[in-house]
Amino acid sequence: MAKVFTRLGGWFTDRAPGLMPMYRKHLTEYYAPKNFNFMYFFGSLAILVLVNQIVTGIFLAMFYNPSAHEVIPGISQAFASVQYIMRDVQWGWLIRYMHTTGASMFFIVIYFHMFRGLMYGSYKKPRELVWLLGMLIFLALMAEAFMGYVLPWGNMSYWGAKVIVSLFSAVPWIGDTLVTWIMGNFIPGDATLNRFFSLHVIALPLVLLLLVVLHLAALHEVGSNNPDGVDVKHGPKGNRFGPDVPKDGIPFHPYYTVKDLMGVGVFLLVCAFIVLLVPHMGGWFIEHDNFTPANSLVTPSAIKPVWYFTPFYAILRTIPDKGLGVLAMALSILVLFFTPWLDRGKVKSIRYRGLLYKVVLTLFAIAFVVLGLIGAEVVPHIVTSIGGPDADIVFWQHFIGWICIAIYFGFFAFLWVYTYFGFETTKLVPERVTTHD
């Protein structure tokens, strides 16, 4: 049997001589630093979730019907087809919950992955391109998630689509025309649903896949960073894998494939728990108002996006002027693209950076989460539970919101000042990663 496989393998490599070198370059002879920690699981988990979304998405698209036409009084074909998947399609509920849970988990994983980048300076030279491609993936993912959220054509889908697409009306001169052009109608309708479906299942997944390939290719060109921020590729060389191999590098396969397999197991355990026991996550993964069919005459009690957009949405809402709010929201994402050039510090890892960097990064993370709570309309409940029923909700919401916005943008401004003018006192970065014998 083994002989057959060897011969079969030979048959392929004779005809495609590039296959084995590629396999070696990206897996068996891709030398990753051996000191990856917990935060380094999220890259491979992101790929896992992406594959999950594509596979479950293929099956959902076999039964989902992107039509806003009414089939039952007050209920569209799209909404009915989602319930068809949930009830009549064998295991349809499982496929759909895997998809909805996957969407939220994708953002959890990506937020951890991005935060890892900030912690260990993974965006710094020579990995700026890796970071930029990653940011593009994040943008594409946001578009993909937004359009996917519209497809069930529940009332939150409808009003979410309306509010988010209306943001484009803030574009000078052509704003209103742009909104009509995007929706294909003056209000979200059948045309909107059809094009969002098309973009969600074809255009954006293709873009995402291409970007992921480029992201990985760019990474493997320069090599992985690590929690010490030590450049193993240009450090001492030679270990039992070869004389030219970075001393602290180990082949990605099998070392990190088996390690990531363990991460995959634990991650799937968490996901299965959600899918099988709390698929709605108390209204955070699947919102209560989306069980009501789309209705252009009745607005949900509170129009808010799903949790993963709420930090950005809070920036929009806190700023009273619509144009400025949209601008600030766009900037809050755009500024991340420039992180590699705002941070002029040479030391990568938070382990050896100045104390103030640790402080502002922690504040930044807290501000991001609190903005998320504001955008999710949770803050009023917290305010009343702390300050009693007479607490001034609007005041506190805006007060906290402004502080968080200041911290969010202040982080980047501070980062530039701190590093450009050399205020940062860093610790000595070791020659090699700290975990070696």
Added chain:
Amino acid sequence: MTKRILVCLALSVGLLFGAMSAQAAEESVPLMESGANIRDQASLQRGAKLFMNYCAGCHSLHFMRYSRIAKDLGLTKQQVMENLNFTGGRFHDPVVSAMPIDGAQQWFGKAPPDLSLIVGVRGSDWVYTYLNSFYIDPSRPVGWNNTLLKNAAMPNVLWELQGIQVPVMGLPEGAKEAEAKGKKVKPVVVDLKLAQPGRLTPAQYHQATSDITAFLEYVSEPAALQRRSIAPWVLLYLAAFSFLAWLLKREYWKDVH
């Protein structure tokens, strides 16, 4: 440092979960606990019977087939068609009320909503509280009102079972302070009192409405029965898988120092 950051992240997640539970309590009237349990098949059967007798005349369940009810509730086709099907639908048809929509709109001012997903929208405690919050109110067109859903268009169709509740009027919370500031405070319904008992005792009525709630919770997501029953096995399998993967990782990493 990494550990400290991870602690911060864990705390943030904790805060988020705290906020999640905070969000649940946003009703004006405190919700009662439904006690609905969709794994209690007898309760589901009683709930189905009550629903078909008292609710299905006006409310449809467009996404629920009689045949699926039979399968999930452990009933035969004959039992369902003879005891639960009053809409004239066939066995594989969904539960669609015979009430014409246009007429309903005229009679009640609002067509009775489809209840297939009502528990998904409102939650089971809301449904249970709603069914227990009707009171007599001559100022309303149908003579009934509801403390949870103010000026509900629906009359209390279960009044024969529950009896008739009358409102106990009183001043709302913080009324004295408002009056001190010179504002006029209108009395509101602060409690409900059973003025005329129904066929069921209050405890029996609570059970009956809990059964209806359980049935509607099941109807909102029939798959819940299936997913909960496979959950322990899937989780056990994945735990075992993770454990083996950890052993494998440990074995492979033995020579990495």
